Amino acid sequence: MLRLTQAPDIAMAMLWRDLLCEAGMPASVQRQHLGAAAGQLPPGECLPEIWLAHEEHAERARALLREFERLPQRQWLCRACGECIEGGFEQCWNCGACMPR
Template identity: 75%
Template sequence: MQRLVRAPNAVLAMLWSDLLCEAGMPASVQRQFLGSAAGELPPHECLPEIWLQHAEHKERALALLEELQSLPQRRWNCPACGELVEGGFEQCWSCGALMPV
């Protein structure tokens, strides 16, 4: 097994691990419950880690995670109220109108 990266939280660690597994690179999350020891241990040592089952997948896995972190975000103006809506939202946060097709 090969440690790939530390994740900032358990949610992202699980998301990244699942993405890698779906891409054919078996991965697991380690140290996901160590956050409760922060204070007794240095906080950066308590972050969850992504581990690859096969070390030869490391370069491809890092490239996939980099690609995931640099996805373009959608941006649209609400047709009902004109509010600018950013991110993955398909509904206006201000008036509730749906994103135009």
């Protein structure tokens, strides 16, 4: 096993783990409950970590996470309900209308 990286929070750690697993690189999240010890331990030691099952996946896994960080982020106004949508979403979370093309 190889420690790939630390995540800023448990939600991001789970998202990264799922992304890697779906790409055929078995991964796990370690230290996911250590946040409760913040204040007792140094903050850097309490962050969740992503571990790869196979060290030979390390380069490909890092490339995939870098690619994920560079996903296009948009800001658009839903024509149907007027909701302001931010991020990589192509559908309005409020009414379900698709992003205008």
